[in-house]
Every structure is written in structure tokens, then in C-alpha cells.
Amino acid sequence: MKTVIIKYNAGNVQSVMYALDRLGASYLLTDDEAEIRSADKVIFPGVGEASTAMAYLRERGLDKLIPSLKQPVLGTCVGMQLMCRYSEENDTTCMGIFDIDVRRFPNDAGLKVPHTGWNNIHTLRGPLTEGLTDNAYVYFVHSYAADVCPETTAICDYVRPFSAMLHRDNFYAAQFHAEISGNVGQRILENFLTL
Structure with missing residues (x-):
């Protein structure tokens, strides 16, 4: 099985x-269109700022390539946000795979922004959450989040309920960092790799 990690202007690739x-999985880190298209699974991770990352994707045509993929694709953190329609972070038009906007947490809610650390996810559904129990804990680092919508497959409550995971067709996404979320994150990655 060929797994590709998309290489673009965003951090966190090493931990993925x-x-x-x-997990004993072989992978290739690349931004080459042919390599990405020929992969069995594609991972689109990210730590960074939305408008800079989208500009990099556009320069390389990845903003058109990623939504056209037919194999399972997993976006994490900023990768998930860029798969949404729009981000309030620097007024950024994103890829629109998920028809939902990404909004900043307000600073006046009495909770620290960014949302950093372990928090639980609930209302789990879909193939990536198979084998997990409701209220499983995962690791977050973010100031922006997608609202809850019909494509939400896990919810987290922090300042407001938000989409911790999304799924539509062959596209999957997690706002948290599955790669550093212990056994829960490992199970999610295993579930993705065995889709």
C-alpha cells in the first residue's frame, strides 16, 4: 500500500x-501530482496559518488536485481547516471540500485561546472512530474551528461545540493531532490506513 503525506508550507509533518x-506503514512525503494521484491513501497534515498555506497550495496547483482525489484523504488540524469552505484566519478562501466555515474562538468566553491540550470528543460516528468510546481524549492546538454540520463525525466542546472530525465521501478530517493523541489517535490512523 502506498501512503503519501502531502508536502506543503505547513509544519507537523515529522510527527505524522x-x-x-x-504503525509500520511505508509512506512518501511529496508535492508531486503523479505520486499523490497514484497513492492508495493521502494524508494532508498541517500546523500553520491558513492564508499562507493556501497561497502555497495554489502556487503548486494542489488546491485543485486535493479536491479531485478519489482515494481516501485525511486532513488534520490546519489540513482539515483548509478542506473547509472559508477560514476567518486572514479572510481565507479554502478548498471547499466540506461546505462549512472555520471561525475563530472568541477571546471573551473565559477560556484560553488557543485551545491547547487534551480534550474529549463525543457523538462519534463513521469508520475512523470504530473501536473508540464516546468521550475519548485527543490532543488539540488551535484558535479556529469548523462549526458542527451534517458532515461532523465527532464533536468537541470548547467555547462552543465544534467539529472535531468531518467526513464526506472519500474525505476525512480531524481538527486534533491524531499523530500525537496516544492510543486514540493511533486507532484513528489505523482505521484510516485500513479503509
């Missing part, structure tokens, strides 16, 4: 590679 190493 370590997580795949722990």
Missing part, C-alpha cells in the same frame, strides 16, 4: 511520519 513509523 513518526506515527506512521510506529
